Amino acid sequence: MTEALRREDVAHVAKLARLSLSEEELELYTEQLGQILEHANDMSTLDLEGVVPTAHPFGLINVVRDDIVRLSLSRDVVLAMAPDAEDGRFAVPRIMGEAP
Amino acid sequence: MTLPGSWEMVVGLEVHTELKTATKMFCGCANHFGAEPNTNVCPVCLGLPGSLPVLNERAVELAMAIGMALHSRIAPSTFHRKNYFYPDMPKDFQISQYDLPINSGGYLDLPDGSRVTIERAHLEEDTGKSTHLGGSGRIHGAERSLVDYNRSGVPLVEIVSGPDIRSSAQARAYAAELRGILIATGASDGRMEEGSMRIDANVSVRKSGDPFGTRCEIKNLNSLRSLHRAIDYEALRQIEVIEEGGVIRQETRHWDENLGVTSTMRTKEEAEDYRYFREPDLVDLAPEQGWQDRIRLSLPAMxxxxxxxxxxxxxxxxxxxxxxxxxxxxxxxxxxxxxxxxxxxxxxxxxxxxxxxxxxxxxxxxxxxxxxxxxxxxxxxxxxxxxxxxxxxxxxxxxxxxxxxxxxxxxGFEQLSSDSLGSTVESLIAENPDEWARYCEGDEKLAQFFIGQVMKLTKGQANGKAVIAELQTRR
Amino acid sequence: MKTAQQIARDVRSGESSAQSELDASLAAIRGRNEELNVFLYVDEAGARAAAAAIDEKVAKGDAVGPLAGVPIAIKDNMCQVGIPTTCSSKILEGWRPPYNATVIDRLVAAGAVPVGKTNLDEFAMGSSTENSAFGPTRNPLDPSRVPGGSSGGSAAAVAADMTPIALGSDTGGSIRQPAALCGLVGVKPSYGLVSRYGLIAFASSLDQIGPFSKTVMDSAILLETIAGHDPMDSTSLPEPAPSLSAHVEDGVVGKRIALVRELIEGADADVVASVNRAVEALKDAGASIIEISIPELHLGLSAYYLIAPAEASSNLARYDGVRFGLRVDAEDVEAMNTATRTAGFGAEVKRRIMLGTYALSAGYFDAYYGQALKVRTQMINAFQRAYAQADLLIGATAPSVAFPFGSKTSNPMAMYLSDVFTIPTNLAGEAAISVPFGTGEAGLPTGVQLLGPGRSEAQLFAAARVLELAEVGS
The missing domain is CATH 1.10.8 (Helicase, Ruva Protein; domain 3)
Incomplete structure (x- = not known):
């Protein structure tokens, strides 16, 4: 059985998902997500030991493509989409930490 | 370098190698180092909405070749998503193999006779590249950063060794040997200076015979020299901490090439929650025997x-x-x-x-x-x-x-005629009577003395064996 | 309004022209779009050029495709070069894709004329089209009610005679439920039958593109046009498109059809009555009918509301303000990502992103996501047992007729329950069709759902046609 969802869980998840929530939203989402998870508890009582999880509806395997170069997009088109660009690159505000 | 007292280092390496394919891992953009920024990009490797990955057959084959050269078992495998936000990663997740890698187990024998076990060698995709503006061009203190996605989606194989390495020299030998294998299989050009082979080192220390200590991971070592220096530095640092009564915290550390030190990048508590799950846009990979055999037959000698x-x-x-x-x-x-x-x-x-x-x-x-x-x-x-x-x-x-x-x-490299060589030798004998006498008494070392003198006079044009012959006829 | 089949025939024969058919479509859009909020963007110039090109081909005697000159509406989560594609989200406002979805290329090759992009629940998350950042779509049959969702705009386009056919996407019922609520035929094809390349992902292992139409034949023609292997989608079935329109008149003689208790349980009485009448019609047409129970279907909703949000939480990470779409500036990149996503996503999208992030996070994965994947296996096995007894299954599409605006928006669980009959098909990767059959409250249409195993579309169309004949008599 899984324990009830807490406010701090929702706050943590929001941070992982890069969303910021007001106090009221935090309250509301904790309640709503809690209800959904409670509904999902009908699954947690099932004994599914040994059942193979299905991540794909069909058992296709080895779908590959030939290693042949295709046309890339034009850089002008690519950078025209960018909220900010400089010197042929996408520009972003400062990055605080190294990549994990 | 030897560690003080009965200390021993325990090192495992994670080597990332870019694969030498014509195209990227999941799209047909050219896999080409050094192109103008953002010219080898498409909806897939830019992570545009609606785009989907399709696996490059050649990347699979090169991964298998690496596994075969490392005596790994090639097994049915899957792809996962490793979720974290970072601007050089267009989808904000990386497609990587996780619990079921294409290659499991194996080993690499080093020239000194030691053996390092291989835990796995799996496929994953590379990220783009950031340039930092302002500050000193490094990430810290930069005002803003610019991102080039040419490298985004380039195929990588990550080769994870067991914790079997016991010295920085052995680590270096392992990396060098592995590099040779990657080049031989055609999987990589092995150009560390271009970032096509990058190494993370897991380092811990212990007293001989004790269980493994807490390890720290040093990220992104980009040359064999950095690998060697960083491991030595880190092992000594850990020993110092422990000997002063401290404890080693599990963390990720950064190697500063200029200062020659490692420093904390991220502690275990700060580690990301990657929320790995099966990549639903890709299907399972299970190379059939015939495909594996074709790759095995095409492998050159290691x-x-x-x-x-x-x-x-x-x-x-x-x-x-x-x-x-x-x-x-x-x-x-x-x-x-x-x-x-x-x-x-x-x-x-x-x-x-x-x-x-x-x-x-x-x-x-x-x-x-x-x-x-x-x-x-x-x-x-x-x-x-x-x-x-x-x-x-x-x-x-x-x-x-x-x-x-x-x-x-x-x-004008005509050899000196034996006539002129003979007269040179004779004049040297006359000028160095003591040395000549000792040579005649059987001190063969002095032959080298006369050869050296002849070379000096002839500016290296004489043949050493011919000089000895001239000396011997006069002894 | 003419069917797609009639339009294509008339355009090919010269009796009509692509341009005049387009004029009729554009006139209908002008007539009611403001009231109903169906189209977010109408590509009049592009459509006129495409129609003129078809007419020119016909005039020269060149071959034109099976959908020659047929105006079609596209749900605004499919990429079309240069055409604003928003997913009804502020986060994508103004973005114009530099590439076409595979379905767009195939439609154009078949001579169809895409007229514009239709409203949806933001990122296809919803069952009423009330979650659009650009306002709700109204049901053309009763503008005080929802058209269903998430493909509410595409359903409304066809129901309001703006286009004879439309494309939607179905992740948990997003084609079939609005089809039922708008009195249309709507198909959720077998997973992998239609390429997802260029369909902006909600939940990758569940999403499928499919047709809306007024007639069974039109859906069959549209589906066989867009189906078939696509090398750009690794999950695309390996075979070429099946022939479907040729099987529409096959009938159901000798077919075993099972009424599934769980697929009418909890539905309104008039909806159940329609299903029962449909069962009688199929029996009269020569099918043998049995009644079965598939208790595993009860678990569908729970599994779906973990699997779909989990995949969505990852699929929607890329809306980070770096490469395209909205950016809300901030001091550093992490703050910029957060500000952008907080401003750009609506409440339901945030709810599902957080739910999915939670289900995948360390410590909860096995209990939630892992367990849901196992339930998915149970679901597939249960369907397999059912299909050992019957060729097709029958039940309701939605528990009720179209509901009034605002009646379910305050309680997410109540809204999610409107997909309870459609979700199992997506989890199993199988095929289903919703056929308008009978009416319920306020004279609004009710939908009957026929379900089949993977690749059973031809049989589903044949059975659906039997119901269409019983209802309309032509």
């Missing part, structure tokens, strides 16, 4: 086998000669050695000239043919050229190409 084969051409080789054999294999120069030996050149000479002169001028190697190399060495062996002259000829061949005979003539 460096270890080639070293053994070449060393067999030497009679009771010395450690220095074995090192030279290693250099020949590392630089893929066997074709020169074998041609020379087959034409009758002494294997010791053939290997020495290859490991020294050819290795030293490797950037011009395309100017040199095995025939020209062989002809030069035959002239040296017959006494027609002195060692110094032969080296000069090889240098010239590497720099500009051409024919050895022509170079010999152009340089």
């Amino acid at each position: 460096p270890a086998e080639r070293r053994t084969k070449l060393a067999e051409r030497l009679n009771a080789p010395t450690p220095a000669q074995l090192d030279a054999v290693g250099v020949v294999i590392d630089l893929d120069l066997e074709v020169f050695v074998n041609a020379a030996i087959d034409a009758g050149v002494d294997p010791v000479l053939a290997i020495a000239r290859t490991a020294n002169e050819l290795a030293g001028g490797i950037e011009g190697i395309k100017n040199l043919t095995p025939d020209a190399f062989t002809a030069t060495l035959l002239m040296e062996q017959s006494g027609q050229l002195s060692a110094t002259q032969a080296k000069t000829v090889l240098g010239e061949l590497l720099a500009h190409g051409g024919e050895p005979a022509g170079i010999v003539a152009a340089k």
Whole structure:
């Protein structure tokens, strides 16, 4: 059985998902997500030991493509989409930490 | 370096190698280092909404080749998403193999006879590249950053060793040997300076016989020298912390090449929650036996086998000669050695000239043919050229190409006639009566003295063996 | 309004022209789009050029495709070069894709004329089209009610005679439920039958593109046009498109059809009555009918509301303000990502992103996501057992007729329950069709759902046609 969802869980998840929530939203989402998870508890009582999880509806395997170069997009088109660009690159505000 | 007291380091390496495919891992954009920023990009490798990945067959084959060279088991595998936000990662997740990698287990034998086990070698995609503006061009203190996605989606294989490495020298030897294998399989160009091979090192220390200590991961070591230095620094740092009564915290550390120190990047508590789950846009990978067999059959000989084969051409080789054999294999120069030996050149000479002169001028190697190399060495062996002259000829061949005979003539490298050599030797005997007397009494070391003097007077144009012959006729 | 089949026939024969058919479509859009909020963007210039090109081909005697000159509406989560594609989200406002979805290329090759992009629940998350950042779509049959969702705009386009056919996407019922609520035929094809390349992902292992139409034949023609292997989608079935229109008149003689208790349980009485009448019609047409129970279907909703949000939380990470779409500036990149996503996503999208992030996070994965994947296996096995007894299954599409605006928006669980009959098909990767059959409250249409195993579309169309004949008599 899984324990009830807490406010701090929702706050943590929001941070992982890069969303910021007001106090009221935090309250509301904790309640709503809690209800959904409670509904999902009908699954947690099932004994599914040994059942193979299905991540794909069909058992296709080895779908590959030939290693042949295709046309890339034009850089002008690519950078025209960018909220900010400089010197042929996408520009972003400062990055605080190294990549994990 | 030896560690103080009974301390021992325990090291495992994660080597990331970019695969030498024509296209990226999941799209048809060119996998090409050095292109203008954001010119090799498409909806897939930019992570545009609606785009989908399709796996590059060649990347799978190169991953299998690496696994086979490392004696791994090739098994049915899957792809996962590793979720974290970072601007150089267009989808904000990385597609990587996780609990079911394409290659599991295996080992790599090093030239010193030690064996390092391989835990896995799996496929994953590379990220883009950021440039930092303002500050000092480094990430810290930068005002803003610019991102180029040309590298985004380039195929990588991550090779994870067991915690079997016990010294920085062994770590270096492992990385070098692995690099040789990656080049031999055609999987990688092994260019560490271009980032096509990058290493993370997991380092811990313990007293011999104790259980493993807490490990720290040093990220992104981009040369064999950095690997060596960073591991030594980190092991000593950990020993110092422990000996001063502290404890090692599990963390990720950054190596500063300029300062020669590692520093905390992220502690375990700050570690991301990657929320790995199966990549629903890709299907399982389970290379059938026939496909595996085709790759296995196309595998060339690996460096270890080639070293053994070449060393067999030497009679009771010395450690220095074995090192030279290693250099020949590392630089893929066997074709020169074998041609020379087959034409009758002494294997010791053939290997020495290859490991020294050819290795030293490797950037011009395309100017040199095995025939020209062989002809030069035959002239040296017959006494027609002195060692110094032969080296000069090889240098010239590497720099500009051409024919050895022509170079010999152009340089005026005709050997001194025995007449003029004889008179030079006689005048030296007259000028050095003490040395001559000791030589006559049987002190053979003095032959070297006279050879040296003759070389000086003739500016290296004499042949050492001919000098000895002249000395002996007068003794 | 003419069917797609009639339009294509008339355009090919010269009796009509692509341009005049387009004029009729554009006139209908002008007439009611403001009231109903169906189209977010109408590509009049592009459509006129495409129609003129078709007419020119016909005039020269060149071959034109099976959908020659047929105006079609596209749900605004499919990429079309240069055409604003928003997913009804502020986060994508103004973005114009530099590439076409595979379905767009195939439609154009078949001579269809895409007229514009239709409203949806933001990122296809919803069952009423009330979650659009650009306002709700109204049900053309009763503008005080929802058209269903998430493909509410595409359903409304066809129901309001703006286009004879439309494309939607179905992740948990997003084609079939609005089809039922708008009185249309709507198909959720077998997973992998239609390429997802260029369909902006909600939940990758569940999403499928499919047709809306007024007639069974039109859906069959549209589906066989867009189906078939696509090398750009690794999950695309390996075979070429099946022939479907040729099987529409196959009938159901000798077919075994099972009424599934769980697929009418909890539905309104008039919806159940329609299903029962449909069962009688199929029996009259020669099918043998049995009644079965598939208790595993009860677990569908729970599994779906973990699997779909989990995949969505990852699929929607890329809306980070770096490469395209909205950016809300901030001091550093992490703050910029957060500000952008907080401003750009609506409440339901945030709810599902957080739910999915939670289900995948360390410590909860096995209990939630892992367990849901196992339930998915149970679901597939249960369907397999059912299909050992019957060729097709039958039940309701939605528990009720179209509901009034605002009646379910305050309680997410109540809204999610409107997909309870459609979700199992997506989890199993199988095929289903919703056929308008009978009416319920306020004279609004009710939908009957026929379900089949993977690749059973031809049989589903044949059975659906039997119901269409029983209802309309032509």
